[in-house]
Amino acid sequence: MKEYLILRIITKLLLPFILLFALYVQFHGDFGPGGGFQAGVIFAAGFILYAMVFGVQAAQRILPDGILRAGIAGGVLIYASVGVVSMLLGENYLNYSPLAQDSKEGQHLGIFLVELGVGITVASVMMTVFFTFSAWRED
Amino acid sequence: MEEAIDIILLALMCVTVIAIVVMRNLMAVVALGGIFSLLAASVFVLLDAVDVAFTEAAVGAGISTMLFVATLALTTRIEKRPVHTPVLPLFVVIVTGAVLIYGSLDMAHFGDPNATAMQHVSPYYLENTKKDTGVPNVVTAILASYRGYDTLGEVTVIFTAGIGVILLLGSWRRGLTPPPPHSDPREGEEEA
Numbered sequence: 001m002k003e004y005l006i007l008r009i010i011t012k013l014l015l016p017f018i019l020l021f022a023l024y025v026q027f028h029g030d031f032g033p034g035g036g037f038q039a040g041v042i043f044a045a046g047f048i049l050y051a052m053v054f055g056v057q058a059a060q061r062i063l064p065d066g067i068l069r070a071g072i073a074g075g076v077l078i079y080a081s082v083g084v085v086s087m088l089l090g091e092n093y094l095n096y097s098p099l100a101q102d103s104k105e106g107q108h109l110g111i112f113l114v115e116l117g118v119g120i121t122v123a124s125v126m127m128t129v130f131f132t133f134s135a136w137r138e139d
Numbered sequence: 140m141e142e143a144i145d146i147i148l149l150a151l152m153c154v155t156v157i158a159i160v161v162m163r164n165l166m167a168v169v170a171l172g173g174i175f176s177l178l179a180a181s182v183f184v185l186l187d188a189v190d191v192a193f194t195e196a197a198v199g200a201g202i203s204t205m206l207f208v209a210t211l212a213l214t215t216r217i218e219k220r221p222v223h224t225p226v227l228p229l230f231v232v233i234v235t236g237a238v239l240i241y242g243s244l245d246m247a248h249f250g251d252p253n254a255t256a257m258q259h260v261s262p263y264y265l266e267n268t269k270k271d272t273g274v275p276n277v278v279t280a281i282l283a284s285y286r287g288y289d290t291l292g293e294v295t296v297i298f299t300a301g302i303g304v305i306l307l308l309g310s311w312r313r314g315l316t317p318p319p320p321h322s323d324p325r326e327g328e329e330e331a
Contacts, residue, residue: 030274033189041197072301076294094287104273111283118294125301132308133209
């Protein structure tokens, strides 16, 4: 897609804002609308836009299959292990209160980690689906 | 004023759906699907469900439109003419729609404080979220903390979907099987 100069420049300009907005939605979900699910989707959409304009191979150089697959499993693992840690600290599974000294602090930390896990898994799955589909096309 | 906006949005949604049914150009249908999701997101905003609206806009109008476009690149852009008469599908759709409308007659009115859903756990969440978790957004507190099991299940569903795509279409298969044939709509007549 070398000839679409305007598209390439605008994509490069927009991309940092899209990714930054995804991170804002991810970490601001406690206070405003949003959370891990929406943030993961927006993050993936940014990368898919990059892949559409600059080619899938350029996007996969930044995020190769190995990292995406680690992300798919890693997000669920973060989520589930937060529950295991709270169990080891003597509370019910996925009760975040004992994660910090103060129960509210613990809830905050737990929600933060859990949403992070959701975001990582959702973003990785969405990008994997897109990259896999485009790989079939290039054959 | 709000009712007028509601009626306009719902009318636009109806027009979009009719256009989707009539159109044969699948790329246009995908674009209209995105527009439909965006209109639905606007309706959710009017219903004060911002978190749901956000999800609908990001997933429905954003990423699923992109994935549909990626899928269309693998198949064709023009829908084939159906070989069956549309009578039976139309009958099924009308009956299902009538049943759904009949079911909605029993639903509580919008914002009814005496509705069952408003009496059971909702007041507890609204009263205790700030005290229990210190999180201002009640929706996030319910999803991530009170209903943590459900969200873990949802993430597992997405995880399973990703694994399924990798297993069915992943790069490790490309050495094993030839890619699906790119069929032209005019060539594919004998399959239909």
